[in-house]
Amino acid sequence: xxxxxxxxxxxxxxxxxxxxxxxxxxxxxxxxxxxxxxxxxxxxxxxxxxxxxxxxxxxxxxxxxxxxxxxxxxxxxxxxxxxxxxxxxxxxxxxxxxxxxxxxxxxxxxxxxxxxxxxxxxxxxxxxxxxxxxxxxxxxxxxxxxxxxxxxxxxxxxxxxxxxxxxxxxxxxxxxxxxxxxxxxxxxxxxxxxxxxxxxxxxxxxxxxxxxxxxxxxxxxxxxxxxxxxxxxxxxxxxxxxxxxxxxxxxxxxxxxxxxxxxxxxxxxxxxxxxxxxxxxxxxxxxxxxxxxxxxxxxxxxxxxxxxxxxxxxxxxxxxxxxxxxxxxxxxxxxxxxxxxxxxxxxxxx
Numbered sequence: 001x002x003x004x005x006x007x008x009x010x011x012x013x014x015x016x017x018x019x020x021x022x023x024x025x026x027x028x029x030x031x032x033x034x035x036x037x038x039x040x041x042x043x044x045x046x047x048x049x050x051x052x053x054x055x056x057x058x059x060x061x062x063x064x065x066x067x068x069x070x071x072x073x074x075x076x077x078x079x080x081x082x083x084x085x086x087x088x089x090x091x092x093x094x095x096x097x098x099x100x101x102x103x104x105x106x107x108x109x110x111x112x113x114x115x116x117x118x119x120x121x122x123x124x125x126x127x128x129x130x131x132x133x134x135x136x137x138x139x140x141x142x143x144x145x146x147x148x149x150x151x152x153x154x155x156x157x158x159x160x161x162x163x164x165x166x167x168x169x170x171x172x173x174x175x176x177x178x179x180x181x182x183x184x185x186x187x188x189x190x191x192x193x194x195x196x197x198x199x200x201x202x203x204x205x206x207x208x209x210x211x212x213x214x215x216x217x218x219x220x221x222x223x224x225x226x227x228x229x230x231x232x233x234x235x236x237x238x239x240x241x242x243x244x245x246x247x248x249x250x251x252x253x254x255x256x257x258x259x260x261x262x263x264x265x266x267x268x269x270x271x272x273x274x275x276x277x278x279x280x281x282x283x284x285x286x287x288x289x290x291x292x293x294x295x296x297x298x299x300x301x302x303x304x305x306x307x308x309x310x311x312x313x314x315x316x317x318x319x320x321x322x323x324x325x326x327x328x329x330x331x332x333x334x335x336x337x338x339x340x341x342x343x344x345x346x347x348x349x350x
Contacts, residue, residue, distance in 0.1 A: 001333065002034045004073035006064070008082030009104075010039035013054060014233065015190060016260035017104045020160055020322070021079060027323035036071045038064055038084055057083050061090040075333045077137075077326075080104065081129050093132060100329055101133040102158065103143060104257055123150055135329040139258035142278035156329040160260045161319030162267045166240050169269030169311045173245020174238060176210075176231060183207040183247035183303055186270070188239070188261045191215035200252040201225045203296040209250075212242050243268035248302045251280050252295060259283070266314030271305035273298035288313040 005025065009017040025035050043063070045055035064087040068076065076092060076099040078085045085101075092099045103126075130136050130152050137158035138144055144155040177184055185207055189195055192215040201209055201221060209228040211221070222230055234242055243249065249265035251274040259279045262272050272289035274280035275298070284291055288310040290301035 001075060001330070002036075002071065002073045003028060003075045003077065003330070004036050004038065004068060004071050005077045005079055006038040006084050006088040007079040008040060008057065008084045009054065009080050010037070010041060014235070016160070016256075016258065017079070019260060020104075023161060023163075023319040024323050024326050027319050028327070031323070031327075033327075036073070038067050038088065040084065042067065043084075054082075059084055059087050061087040061094070064088050065091040065095075075100070075330045077102070077330075078133070081126070085129075089129065089132070098134045098332060099132075100135045100137060101130050102137040103130065103147060103155075104139075105255075127151060134332050137326065137329050140278055140282035142282050143257055146278065156325070158325045158329065159322050160258050160263060160317060161322040162263050162314060162317050163319065164267060164315065166236065167243060167264045167267040167314070168240070169244060169267075169307065171237070171241050171244035171268065174231075174234075174241040176229065176242075177245045180208040180210075180229070181206065184210055184245065185273075185299060186210045186212065186242060186246035186249050186265070187252070188212040188234075188242065188249070188265070189253070191218040191221060193217055194253070194255050196252040196254055197221060198224075199295055200250045201228055203299065205296060205299060207247070210242070210246065212239065240264075240268060243270050246270050248273055248299055249289075250274070250295070250299060253277075253279070263314050263317045266310045267317070268314070269307040269311040271302040271307065271310045273302040283313075286313055 005021060007021055011018060028035050040055040040057040043057040043059040045057045048054035048056050064084060068091060076097060078088050078099055078101045127150055135154050135156045136147060136152055138155045139159055147155055187197060187200055191197060191213045211228055211230045212234050214233045243265045249270045249272045251259055251262055251272055254275055254277050256279045262280055262283055265272055266288055272284055274284065274291055275293060275295060276291040281291055286309055287305050289305060290298040292298035
């Protein structure tokens with residue numbers, strides 16, 4: 001099948017959306033599908049205010065349409081609600097071409113954390129954008145319920161995966177951990193206001209807090225928390241070593257839709273502490289971590305968890321399984337491998 005993915009989030013960004021798309025595309029190609037992307041690198045672009053890693057493309061629907069026609073896809077997936085997503089959506093509607101979307105970011109909460117904008121106003125845009133989609137791909141059942149409350153019921157699961165050859169519990173600890181006071185409490189991700197990292201760093205607990213990542217809030221947090229260790233961006237084996245050598249992984253965000261870093265940490269055998277919110281609330285179970293409105297208490301509980309339970313939970317997530325869910329959401333495409341006998345979209349419990 002010829003699949004076109006449209007995304008405003010793309011390389012060289014390093015975030016969960018980009019990593020998910022990269023891994024999904026690789027798995028789709030491995031399965032024999034032909035996949036192309038319409039991404040910001042194909043157009044003139046400018047940095048997104050407050051998030052310069054994201055490039056906002058100058059591309060109207062006609063210009064995007066030329067790329068769509070050149071590839072001649074059987075299926076179109078619009079992954080983001082940015083300029084390219086808007087242009088592709090308009091082209092699809094004008095040409096009667098069915099498409100899927102994904103709800104990667106809890107935009108109402110994300111915007112509210114940065115701007116004096118009512119979440120209700122942002123939800124109007126979310127409803128408008130996603131309503132024409134055949135399926136809206138979501139990472140958790142909590143999101144399915146949240147979107148159903150907004151009248152968007154055509155959701156299908158598209159979870160996340162882990163590279164288990166890279167993220168595994170038998171890795172040696174990152175060398176920067178040598179001699180640090182234990183327990184080592186780790187955060188990995190973008191260092192920005194919406195990630196709520198201050199809620200983690202403000203907690204008074206023995207041991208060492210370690211931050212891996214970069215972003216606009218980095219300098220301020222370094223100045224406010226000189227006792228924390230900031231390792232900057234890590235990737236590959238050094239990132240895996242940071243996960244594996246930590247005593248607990250702390251996920252303070254309240255706005256993420258899933259938290260790819262959560263399952264990477266679990267795959268390395270590191271228990272997770274988080275707030276009981278969508279994302280970690282859908283993942284953490286079986287003694288692999290702790291959820292609590294008191295994040296310090298969640299850390300204490302997670303530190304007592306069995307690392308083998310964390311690794312076992314992380315092992316349940318694979319990119320092959322994630323990609324199979326993506327392909328299943330394309331069941332409405334004539335001739336797709338799963339168009340016969342496919343299950344319907346996820347039902348949302350009353």
